[in-house]
Every structure is written in structure tokens, then in C-alpha cells.
Amino acid sequence: MRLAKILITGFLLFGLFETSAAQDTTNLLSQLEKESAENKINYAVATFKTTRIVDGQSVENLPKNVLDLRISHRFGPISSGAYNFFGLDNATMRLGFDYGITNNIMAGIGHSTYQKTYDAFLKFRILKQSTGALYMPVTVSFVPTIAVNTLKQFDSVKTNFSDRVSSVFQLLIARKFSEKFALQIMPTFIHADKISFNHIKQNIFAIGIGGRHRLSKRINLNAEYYYQLPDTKAPGARNVLSFGVDIGTGGHVFQLHFTNSTGLTEKSFISETSGRWDHSDVLFGFNISRVFQLKKKH
Amino acid sequence: MSKVLTLFILLTCMHTRINAQLYYTKNAAISFFSRTSLQDIKADNNQAISVLNIQSGTIQLSLLNTAFHFPKAKMEEDFNEDYIESARYPKSTFKGTIADIGKIDVGKNGSYSVKVNGDLMIHGVTKSITVPATIIIKNGTLSASASFNVLAKDYNIRIPTIVENKIAENIQITINCDYEKK
Numbered sequence: 037m038r039l040a041k042i043l044i045t046g047f048l049l050f051g052l053f054e055t056s057a058a059q060d061t062t063n064l065l066s067q068l069e070k071e072s073a074e075n076k077i078n079y080a081v082a083t084f085k086t087t088r089i090v091d092g093q094s095v096e097n098l099p100k101n102v103l104d105l106r107i108s109h110r111f112g113p114i115s116s117g118a119y120n121f122f123g124l125d126n127a128t129m130r131l132g133f134d135y136g137i138t139n140n141i142m143a144g145i146g147h148s149t150y151q152k153t154y155d156a157f158l159k160f161r162i163l164k165q166s167t168g169a170l171y172m173p174v175t176v177s178f179v180p181t182i183a184v185n186t187l188k189q190f191d192s193v194k195t196n197f198s199d200r201v202s203s204v205f206q207l208l209i210a211r212k213f214s215e216k217f218a219l220q221i222m223p224t225f226i227h228a229d230k231i232s233f234n235h236i237k238q239n240i241f242a243i244g245i246g247g248r249h250r251l252s253k254r255i256n257l258n259a260e261y262y263y264q265l266p267d268t269k270a271p272g273a274r275n276v277l278s279f280g281v282d283i284g285t286g287g288h289v290f291q292l293h294f295t296n297s298t299g300l301t302e303k304s305f306i307s308e309t310s311g312r313w314d315h316s317d318v319l320f321g322f323n324i325s326r327v328f329q330l331k332k333k334h
Numbered sequence: 335m336s337k338v339l340t341l342f343i344l345l346t347c348m349h350t351r352i353n354a355q356l357y358y359t360k361n362a363a364i365s366f367f368s369r370t371s372l373q374d375i376k377a378d379n380n381q382a383i384s385v386l387n388i389q390s391g392t393i394q395l396s397l398l399n400t401a402f403h404f405p406k407a408k409m410e411e412d413f414n415e416d417y418i419e420s421a422r423y424p425k426s427t428f429k430g431t432i433a434d435i436g437k438i439d440v441g442k443n444g445s446y447s448v449k450v451n452g453d454l455m456i457h458g459v460t461k462s463i464t465v466p467a468t469i470i471i472k473n474g475t476l477s478a479s480a481s482f483n484v485l486a487k488d489y490n491i492r493i494p495t496i497v498e499n500k501i502a503e504n505i506q507i508t509i510n511c512d513y514e515k516k
Contacts, residue, residue: 065394081415332405
């Protein structure tokens with residue numbers, strides 16, 4: 037009786053073992069997977085599709101050794117009517133080159149036809165959103181920008197170089213909430229130049245909000261709005277509101293957008309926009325971005 | 335008393351048997367290669383995990399798609415965002431059996447050509463495949479390698495017409511595992 041019991045228990049256990057033999061590799065595999073997952077930091081990638089949301093900077097940086105050639109076009113306001121072919125007869129553009137110095141530091145230069153402006157910026161990524169071994173809820177970047185208005189003045193008006201220089205300092209705080217949706221907040225300080233616009237206060241504070249919604253694998257809907265603090269805002273200046281769609285194909289990204297600003301540098305579109313959405317002073321524009329990898333990664 | 339003892343002995347035997355036949359690696363090297371007239375793309379992942387039961391022939395592989403590295407940063411981003419969709423399908427896996435495992439003697443140096451059948455899961459799609467592989471035993475260490483081709487469309491990965499001449503439909507996959515004994 038006792039022997040029978042032992043034998044039955046033995047057979048039962050052996051049966052268990054036989055089925056578990058197929059399971060042992062699965063168990064070890066999931067144990068190894070767990071171990072490596074615990075030591076891994078998962079960074080949020082592609083919070084936005086490109087380094088710009090619409091006109092303004094996004095938290096995306098160019099990877100190291102990548103050159104980005106950007107051509108941005110803005111047509112005239114739709115409100116200019118049929119005679120101007122609803123704005124398409126007028127166009128301003130900015131030609132820019134951006135470059136990734138490291139994976140977290142990028143630099144860019146550009147020239148805009150609007151007010152013959154030269155501009156340069158740096159973008160430093162300070163924090164990177166991550167999960168896993170390190171948890172970080174947001175990505176944070178710092179962007180200083182400088183711009184020079186080189187438009188010729190009437191002889192009677194004497195301007196110094198320093199009167200033509202403006203600077204903008206932005207903090208970009210972004211979170212990728214899901215594969216479909218990301219949001220960014222941009223506290224901004226602007227020191228305006230003396231000749232471009234009728235500024236009463238030279239120092240302007242603004243706060244921007246931008247978002248990305250992924251419509252399909254390669255198509256995104258982006259929006260951007262900058263609110264200027266009322267007591268620093270220039271008379272006649274409006275807050276800029278822009279919508280854009282970007283379409284990515286390989287190394288190219290096309291961005292199509294509608295905005296009420298003509299300027300393409302931070303200082304002009306944040307603090308010197310005069311167009312009004314409610315007066316259909318809306319402009320159609322598009323950007324083309326082409327990236328080149330200058331040195332191979334490996 | 336003797337019951338407990340028998341149980342104990344039985345369990346101990348099983349435990350040692352289970353452990354003695356398992357091999358694993360956390361650094362299996364998986365690469366894939368796309369060749370077209372316009373450009374060749376090679377991506378490497380050296381952090382794949384593999385487990386092999388030399389007794390039963392069960393072999394398993396698992397990797398994170400985000401751990402593939404490409405020569406160009408933009409390719410890596412596109413691979414994860416648009417093609418393999420890493421956020422939806424973080425892993426690619428293989429689970430199968432080495433059909434002729436019986437002919438392998440771990441105690442003897444040698445190279446064995448074997449056939450592996452099993453299920454390959456990429457991009458959320460599982461397909462049965464049979465591929466030739468080589469197992470090499472050298473002074474007690476065990477390594478395995480395999481090379482085979484898969485079609486992107488079999489795994490619901492669509493290559494847009496605009497990049498058709500830059501990304502091959504037929505992708506070559508190469509696997510190299512140097513196992514350690516568990």
C-alpha cells in the first residue's frame with residue numbers, strides 16, 4: 037500500500053516533469069528577459085516628427101553628425117484676395133542649415149527674406165523622458181536664438197548694429213503621452229530689436245503650447261500657440277496660432293501649414309505677428325526638410 | 335519518512351537533469367540585411383536572448399526591436415516608427431525545435447548541420463518556418479548559427495513605393511549564438 041503510494045506520487049511527479057520539460061526553456065527565457073529589462077532605460081523616441089512643431093522648436097534634436105537642410109515658405113495672407121491669388125503671389129522664405137553636434141546638442145543658422153533676417157540658434161537637451169531603470173516624466177531642452185534684421189534703413193535714421201539684434205531664450209518641456217499624442221510647453225523670453233516692430237517694451241514674456249497628434253504611420257497633425265503676457269505685448273501684435281500637417285517619407289519630411297504669422301524666426305512670429313485669424317489673415321506655407329548623415333554611425 | 339526521502343531524491347534528480355541540459359546566452363547576435371541596386375542596409379542587434387535545451391532540442395530566441403542599430407540615425411528611427419512599429423510590437427521571437435538533436439554529442443568536438451522548425455514572430459505576425467542551422471561543439475562550448483531569408487510582406491510590413499528601390503522585400507536574417515551552460 038505504502039509502496040503503491042510512493043510509486044503513484046513518483047509517476048505523477050514524473051508526468052509533471054515531462055510536461056514541464058517543454059516549459060523549462062520558456063521559464064528561463066522569461067527570467068532572462070526580465071533581468072535585462074530591469075537594467076534597461078527606455079527613452080521616449082520621436083516625441084515630434086522633426087525638430088520644429090510648426091514654426092517653433094520642438095524637443096527633437098538632430099542625431100550626431102546629421103545635417104538638415106530646411107526650406108520654409110510662407111505665402112501671403114488669404115485675405116489679400118483673388119488679385120493676389122489668395123496670397124500665393126507673395127512668398128517669403130527661410131533657408132536654413134541645422135547640424136547635430138552631439139545627440140543632445142544641435143546648432144542651426146538661417147536667412148529669411150522677411151526683414152532680411154539672419155538667425156542662429158543652439159538647442160541643448162537637458163533631460164530625456166524615460167521609463168525602465170530610470171524614470172523621467174518629461175524631456176526638457178533649452179534653446180537660445182539670436183537674430184539680426186539687416187533691412188536697409190532710410191538715411192535719416194541712424195541705427196547701430198546693437199539696435200538690430202534680438203535674442204530669444206526658450207525652455208521646452210515636452211511629454212510623449214502615447215504613440216499618438218505628445219504635448220509641449222514653452223516658456224519664452226524675448227529681447228526684441230529696436231527697428232523691426234513697434235515695441236513699447238523691449239522685453240517680452242510669452243508662453244507657448246504645442247502638440248502632435250499622429251493620424252497615421254507617416255502623417256501627423258501639429259498645432260502651436262504662443263500667448264504673450266498682455267503687459268509686455270506690443271500694440272497691434274497678435275498671438276500666433278498655427279496648424280500643420282507633416283508627411284514623412286524616408287529622409288524627407290514635408291510640412292504643410294496654416295498660420296497667422298509671416299515671420300519665420302522666433303522673435304518675429306511670437307512677438308511681431310499682426311495677422312488675425314478672425315480677419316482671415318491666414319497664410320499657407322510649407323517646409324521641406326532633407327537630412328544627410330555626414331558620418332556613418334558605425 | 336521513506337516517502338519524504340523518495341520524493342526528495344526524485345525532485346533532486348529532476349532538478350539536476352533540468353539544469354544540466356539548458357544552455358543560454360544574453361548576447362546572441364542577430365543581424366538583417368537588405369540589398370538593392372541603390373543601397374545596402376545592415377542592422378545589428380547583439381542583445382538578443384536565446385535558450386537551448388540540448389536534450390529535447392527546444393530552442394527559443396527573443397529580442398527587442400529597439401536594440402537594432404543602423405548605420406544612419408534616420409534609418410533607425412524609421413525602422414522603429416514606420417516599419418517594425420516597436421511601440422506596438424516591442425519583441426520579435428522564435429520558438430522551435432531542432433529536429434535532429436539526437437546526433438549532437440556535447441562531449442565531442444564537431445560541427446553539425448541541423449534543421450530547425452518553429453514559429454517566427456515578427457511585427458505581431460507568427461509564421462512557421464524551417465531553416466538549416468549549424469551547431470558547433472568546441473571543447474565543451476556550444477555555438478549555433480543560421481542564415482535565412484524572409485519576405486517583409488509575409489509579416490505585414492509594407493514598403494512604400496517611393497522607397498521600393500532602396501529597401502528590399504527579401505530580407506536576409508543571420509543569427510549567431512555563443513551559449514553558456516546554465
